[in-house]
Amino acid sequence: MVCNTGVSMTPIIDGAVHHFRARGLYDGLSLMEDEETGSLWNHITGKSVYGSLQGTSLPVYNLLHTNVEQVLEAYPDIDVAISERPVRGRGGMMAPGSGQTRQLSPGFQATIVEQDTRRPTMEIGLGIWTGSTARYYPMESLRDAGGVVVDTLAGRTVVVYLESESYTMAALYADAAAATPTDTGLDLGGVGMVRDGVLYGADGLRLEMERPLQLFTRWYGFALTFPGTTIYESEGS
Numbered sequence: 568m569v570c571n572t573g574v575s576m577t578p579i580i581d582g583a584v585h586h587f588r589a590r591g592l593y594d595g596l597s598l599m600e601d602e603e604t605g606s607l608w609n610h611i612t613g614k615s616v617y618g619s620l621q622g623t624s625l626p627v628y629n630l631l632h633t634n635v636e637q638v639l640e641a642y643p644d645i646d647v648a649i650s651e652r653p654v655r656g657r658g659g660m661m662a663p664g665s666g667q668t669r670q671l672s673p674g675f676q677a678t679i680v681e682q683d684t685r686r687p688t689m690e691i692g693l694g695i696w697t698g699s700t701a702r703y704y705p706m707e708s709l710r711d712a713g714g715v716v717v718d719t720l721a722g723r724t725v726v727v728y729l730e731s732e733s734y735t736m737a738a739l740y741a742d743a744a745a746a747t748p749t750d751t752g753l754d755l756g757g758v759g760m761v762r763d764g765v766l767y768g769a770d771g772l773r774l775e776m777e778r779p780l781q782l783f784t785r786w787y788g789f790a791l792t793f794p795g796t797t798i799y800e801s802e803g804s
Contacts, residue, residue, distance in 0.1 A: 578625055592678045594791045595671065611782060611792050629778055632735040633764060640763035671787065683790035685798060693736035694789035694796070695781045697721045701793035703786065706736060712801045715746045715753065725779060727799075728753050728761070739766070740777045 578585045583603065590600035590607060598616070599608040606618025613625040635647060669689045682688060692705040702720055704727050709716060715728040726746045727738040743755040752762035759768045766776040782789065790796055 580620065580623065580625070592675060595675045595679045596788055596791060609792070611788075627780060629781055631737060631764070631778075632730070632733050632783055634733055637732070637764040640765050679787070679791070682787055683794070683796075686786040686790070688785070688787045690786040691783070692786060692789070693727060693738060693781055693783055694793070695720060695725065695727075695738055695779045696793055696796075697779060701789075701796040702799055703789050703796050704736065704738075704799040705786070708799055708801045709736060714748045716799065716801065717743060717746055718799060720779065723779075726753075726755065730764075732763075735783045737764070737783075738779055738781050740779060741766075 578587060578601070580601075585601040585603050587599045587601050587608070590598050592598065593607075593616075597610055599610050600606070601608065601620070604619045606615045606620035606623075608615050608625075611627075613627040615621050615623045638645060639647070671688055686692075686703070686705060690705055690707070692703050692707075693709075694701065694703050696702075697720065700721050702718075704716070704718075706729070709727060709729055714731075715726065718725050718727065723740055724742055725738050726741050726743055727736060728746065728748065729735075730737055731748070739761070741755050741758050743758045745756055747754045747756075752760045754760055755766075757769070759766050759774055761767075761776075766774045768774050
C-alpha cells in the first residue's frame, strides 16, 4: 500500500493484481478501495477493514520525504524526470517561518468519533510502529533536543532526527549511544555518518541502513490509526 523511495510495488492478492483508488474518509483518514472486490483498506497499515477481503494485509513499505539530491545519493543510476511547468504556490507548512496554521476541515472532522487530545490535533511529528508497539515523536520535542534523539523502541535503539534539507523527520535503527547533527550529516559516533539519507561507515563505504516503519504525519492521524500510542517526551519535560 505504501511505497519506499525507489521501490515499485504492484498489489497482488491471491495471485491477482488489484487496482486501488481513494474511496472516502473514516476517522479523518482516507480509505482505499480495490476495484476487484470493493473492499476498503487502511492506506497506512495496508490492512483491509471492510468487505470480502477484511483482515487481509498487504506488505507495507516506508514512504520517505526526500529531494532530488538525496535520491541521487541513494540511487546514483536512477532516471530523474523534470517537469517544464514552473513551480508555483507558497512554501510548505513545515518550512521555517512559513507562518501557516492548519485546521482540520469540517468534512474530515465530521468523520471522527473521538480524538486523542494528549497532543494538538494538527501537530506535526514522526510516528513509528512495530508489530508490538507504536510511538509518536513530536517535532517540537525533537527541536528541543537539538534536532536528534536516541531512543529505545521495542527493545531496539532507534535514532530519530530532523532532515534539515526537507524540513521533515526520519528514523533509523542504529546501535549508537549518541548522535550529533553536523554540517555534513548526522554523526552516529563509531557507527557511521548519515549523509543525504545514506549511511556511510568510518571508512567512507556505504552501509546497509535499516529503518523502522515510520510516517511523517499529523498527530490526529497517527493517534487514530494506532490507539494508545506512546508519546516520546524529552528529559525534563
